[in-house]
Amino acid sequence: MNKLLKIGAVTVLLGSILAGCTFGGKTNEAADVKTADTSSAVAVPWIGTKNTTRINTSDPAQAAVLVSQTLWTAQSDGSRPSSVVLTDVANWQIAAAATDLIHHPSNGPVLYFDKDSVPQATLDELKRLNPKGAESNDGIQIVIVGPVSDNVKKQLDDLKMKIDQIAGDDPATVAAAIDTYYAKVAGELPQGVVIGSADSPEYTLPAVNWIAHMPEPLLYVTKDNVPEATAKALEARSGKASIYVLGPESAVSAKVEDALKQYGTVTRISGDDPYENAIAFAKFKDSGNGFGWGITAPGHNFSFVTTDSPALAIAAAPFSHLGKHAPLLFTEKSGMPDSVMNYLMDLMPKFKDSPAEGPYNHAWITGDSSAITAKAQSEIDDMLEISPASGENPHSGH
Known part of the structure; x- marks a missing residue:
């Protein structure tokens, strides 16, 4: 065969x-x-x-539900999430930053809504999961990240679950707000930070699997500029941040890399194209603090x-x-x-x-x-x- x-x-x-x-x-x-x-x-x-x-x-809302069903069987308290992150499928920057909440406080998936409605598959999955409520986050069962329409809010309210929201529609501002939210719930501010381009998903997206696994947030820059919200989030580290710039200079310029040095130590992880860039991130390990996958063996x-x-x-x-x-x-x-x-x-x-x-x-x-x-x-x-x-x-x- x-x-x-x-x-x-x-x-x-x-x-x-x-x-x-x-x-x-x-x-x-x-x-x-x-x-x-x-x-x-x-x-x-x-x-x-x-x-x-x-x-x-290849439908993102369906895929998110299938990933959720694969990882959270919801057959016992131990196999149910504490909370679920909900975000707009059309805004990759906000959705990517929101993956920082997968591990803590949620131990739960990211599911999608559309601009004007929540897909039935998403609603059904929320009911199946029946999130327990995150103990460290005041029993919250759903965290909405980014803007939400009145109709979406009504559909979610009808579920009778405890909901919180990280509002905003500017990716850099929302990413910084997620960083603050995480620190409040966790009781400490992670010193490590991943910096990604808000304009180049093909270079930024390898970060999502890491921040879904570990506490470091994803903060945004453009090729030649550090947004004010990102700068303030880095300032909160009092010059001690461990900053990892993901992507080549075509995505995040040397000028931005230099500007970030005032907030802590800066390390660039990059490849010449998106494939090599993702490999470089999978291989990278900072021996000083353990940041990075460091996958170089079977x-x-x-x-x-x-x-x-x-x-x-x-x-x-x-x-x-x-x-x-x-x-x-x-x-x-x-x-x-x-x-x-x-x-x-x-x-x-x-x-x-x-x-x-x-x-x-x-x-x-x-x-x-x-x-x-x-x-x-x-x-x-x-x-x-x-x-x-x-x-x-x-x-x-x-």
Whole structure:
């Protein structure tokens, strides 16, 4: 059986197993759904291979719900979130900064609303999760981040849950407000800060998986300017901030990097293109304070998306918080760029006597086959497979 047939067989199997996993009790006959009607179900929500699991939709609201269902089973108090972060799917900058609240205080996902309404899939997921209320945050069950319409507010009020809001529509201002909110709830202000470009999601988005996992916030600059809100947030660190600029000078200029030095130590983490930039962030580790993934050896998990859908990348950010914690890597629709392929080759697990020794790699893939093809999923799967240290054929016997 060839690789594509294997994926097809797994799809049919999972389709049978997961036929009852629908949104709002509805079904959709299309096996590969990309639709603005987020009240419809994804017929095959997950597609698995031996080393990968695909969140099988390219609709961001649906993807956020599937990520939530994957990580929070809501079958016990321990598997329910404390709170849920809700934000506008159309504003990637605010949504990305909001992922700082995934770990603390929420231990919960980011879900999406639209400009004028909350998708039925999101409402159903909020009911399924039934957030416990964050003890450190006065029992809040939903944190709205960014602006919200009266109709959205009414739909959420009808849920009879305890709601808080971090208001505002300017990304730099809202990001700074999230930083303040986090510090108040946590009881301390993180000294580490990730600085990203508000204009270049392809270079900034690798930060979301880290801040969903650790306390550092994401604050914004433009290529040549430090917004006042960002400057004030950095000033609150009293010159002791550990500042990590993410992206090359084409996204954040050397002028801005120099301007940031008055607030603390500045380190740039960058690559020449979005693929290499994400790899650089996945590899980086600050030995002085432990900041960064530092992934340079086998035995890890990764989250793959394409560069052209920031909302999908943000929906998948919780994959760095629970389970096999995963940094974000970018891929192309039909296969991995050479830089990503080479990185995974360096991380390929090797066994001496038996593949049962481990370690193993795994990847989450977010997006249907219109975003990342089945062939590309198969390629990622192959590159994560454990192989003999001798270099022999891994399938010729042990």
